[in-house]
Amino acid sequence: MVAESRHSRMVTRTVDLRSDSVTKPTEAMRAAMANAEVDDDVFGHDPSALRLETEMAKIMGKEAALFVPSGTMSNLISVLVHCSIRGSEVILGNKSHIHIYENGGISTIGGVHPRSVKNNEDGTMDIDLIEAAIRDPRGEIVYPTTRLICLENSHTSCGGRCLSVEYTDRVGALAKKHGLKLHIDGARIFNASVALGVPVSRLVQDADSVSVCLSKGLGAPVGSVIVGSKSFVAKARILRKTLGGGMRQVGVLCAAALVAVQENVSKLEDDHKKAKMLAEGLNRIKGLRVNVAAVETNIVYFDVVKGAAEKLCKNLEQHGILIMQESPISIRVALHHQISASDVQYTLSCFKQALTGEVQEDNGI
Numbered sequence: 001m002v003a004e005s006r007h008s009r010m011v012t013r014t015v016d017l018r019s020d021s022v023t024k025p026t027e028a029m030r031a032a033m034a035n036a037e038v039d040d041d042v043f044g045h046d047p048s049a050l051r052l053e054t055e056m057a058k059i060m061g062k063e064a065a066l067f068v069p070s071g072t073m074s075n076l077i078s079v080l081v082h083c084s085i086r087g088s089e090v091i092l093g094n095k096s097h098i099h100i101y102e103n104g105g106i107s108t109i110g111g112v113h114p115r116s117v118k119n120n121e122d123g124t125m126d127i128d129l130i131e132a133a134i135r136d137p138r139g140e141i142v143y144p145t146t147r148l149i150c151l152e153n154s155h156t157s158c159g160g161r162c163l164s165v166e167y168t169d170r171v172g173a174l175a176k177k178h179g180l181k182l183h184i185d186g187a188r189i190f191n192a193s194v195a196l197g198v199p200v201s202r203l204v205q206d207a208d209s210v211s212v213c214l215s216k217g218l219g220a221p222v223g224s225v226i227v228g229s230k231s232f233v234a235k236a237r238i239l240r241k242t243l244g245g246g247m248r249q250v251g252v253l254c255a256a257a258l259v260a261v262q263e264n265v266s267k268l269e270d271d272h273k274k275a276k277m278l279a280e281g282l283n284r285i286k287g288l289r290v291n292v293a294a295v296e297t298n299i300v301y302f303d304v305v306k307g308a309a310e311k312l313c314k315n316l317e318q319h320g321i322l323i324m325q326e327s328p329i330s331i332r333v334a335l336h337h338q339i340s341a342s343d344v345q346y347t348l349s350c351f352k353q354a355l356t357g358e359v360q361e362d363n364g365i
């Protein structure tokens with residue numbers, strides 16, 4: 001515990017807003033892990049993995065599903081299955097997680113060429129710019145071959161903004177028109193579904209594959225799931241093994257994930273409300289700038305007007321507030337089911353103290 005100077009409060013709690021990937025397994029998840037029915041999943045016999053995959057395929061409205069150790073691996077496998085022929089190209093957002101935060105794996109491991117299109121502030125890419133990025137087959141002597149379009153919903157780097165079902169359907173229609181496949185990085189697709197009030201299966205209806213993170217807002221300790229057609233998932237299973245992602249008694253993890261899916265989807269709306277509450281509070285603090293209207297789910301980006309984001313993060317850490325610096329002037333916070341309304345109020349008081357010197361006692365409730 002970091003002792004504060006006598007002019008301010010002792011640190012009374014830790015509020016971890018670095019990401020929604022930081023949650024700890026609940027008691028129910030730990031019990032499920034301890035009692036999980038397991039077998040060898042490489043042989044396709046782990047009953048808890050099969051149960052989770054069956055449930056996720058049903059929820060997402062797809063034929064099949066595959067448990068994968070991480071969202072990065074599930075995106076990589078999905079792109080590589082769709083782009084299995086050398087010289088393939090994928091159209092994706094210039095701010096997409098696949099393009100920015102996955103070590104360029106689709107190229108360095110998969111040999112797939114990325115063709116980035118500018119992301120708008122709302123996470124979309126202009127449909128006409130996507131169509132313009134599709135390679136003309138007549139130029140095959142010099143061009144890669146476009147085989148896939150990737151969307152991200154909700155969009156992490158665009159502040160957790162949601163792609164509408166209408167937009168997704170239009171991109172799906174464009175992909176079909178050109179004989180392309182559509183993959184959705186749905187790390188937070190349940191957040192988008194809840195925020196839009198659209199069933200998750202409808203939101204991904206036109207997608208040939210979806211990567212769903214169980215370890216983000218759903219709160220599972222580990223893992224993602226790929227959903228798609230039976231033939232797609234069969235190929236994904238082989239590639240998962242190739243990449244070293246085939247695991248043995250993985251039911252221990254899948255049992256926790258099943259609890260997460262059953263218990264935490266209903267908590268996402270509350271995460272969004274707390275994110276909005278935090279954004280509104282931060283926007284009232286002199287020295288911070290927040291686009292409150294852009295907060296649609298559990299992620300909030302904001303600017304430190306005087307550009308001292310690193311100093312502010314360090315100051316807040318001394319009060320037990322953990323946040324993610326995005327740039328010299330911007331910060332990101334992500335709400336999750338283990339952040340209470342009281343934590344939000346405590347966080348706001350710590351920001352206020354750090355920026356204005358005003359100290360408020362933490363009443364701890």
Ligand SMILES: Cc1ncc(COP(=O)(O)O)c(C=O)c1O
Nearest residue numbers: 070071072073097152156185187
């Ligand atoms: C949109 C998006 N896709 C994929 C990932 C990768 O997930 P993982 O961290 O499990 O590899 C993340 C990480 O949070 C993400 O935000």
Ligand SMILES: C[C@@H](O)[C@H](N)C(=O)O
Nearest residue numbers: 018019020021101156
């Ligand atoms: C930082 C990023 O890679 C991670 N996916 C997150 O949103 O926390």
